[in-house]
Amino acid sequence: MARIQPTTAFVSAFLALLANTMLQSPAALAHGGSKEKALGIQVETLAKSTQEWDGDTLPAYPRSQPEIQILRITIPAGVTLPLHTHPVINAAVITKGRLEVQLKGGGTREFGAGEALIEVVNRVHFGRALPGSEVEVIVFYAGTPGLPVTVLTP
Structure with a gap:
């Protein structure tokens, strides 16, 4: 050679x-x-953690082709989302309103505009836009092609 x-x-x-x-x-x-x-550039860390919003450790990433999906979700004031799970790691930033998230049979947390949260993975929960104003949230999902980011629970 x-x-x-x-x-x-x-x-x-x-x-x-x-x-x-x-x-x-x-x-x-x-x-x-x-x-x-x-240069006047400002960088602010909104969230950095190895844990979900309730304190549990995040799962490992899947060992396949990654796919990032970013959604803007608007929830009218007072509306409660159905029970659901997320099979992929995701994080969100609340841009407007107040969101309450609750585990089925467990803990509850509230997040307001400007706050970030790291969602629970593979656990049943729901969210609710608190009365007074709609909630707008930008959610970043780290999944894989073909894998849903949200699964409704019957």
């Missing part, structure tokens, strides 16, 4: 890039680093 010899220019460029990367602080390489701040 023939061996490729890198040119001196390539090696010098690679070493310069590596050195520059290693000298950067982790904060400079992450969202919210000094370069973003200098």
Whole structure:
């Protein structure tokens, strides 16, 4: 097998890039680093967790082709969603109103505009738009092709 010899220019460029990367602080390489701040870019973490909203640990991701789906869901004031499950990991940001979520036979939490939640997976629950205003929620689903993101429970 023939061996490729890198040119001196390539090696010098690679070493310069590596050195520059290693000298950067982790904060400079992450969202919210000094370069973003200098440009006036603001980064706010809305949710980061290994747990669902009720404290249970998130399940492992499926070992297949990932598919991301993002939905805007509007629920009229006072409307209760039917019992359902989510077979995929998902997270949401409430953009308007107040949403109450409740496990079948279990815990309840409320979330308002600007708050984020990491949904429960494979457990029966429902949501309810509290009286007063409709709820708008943006939901990010991390599933796989052909797998539903919500399954109604009879």
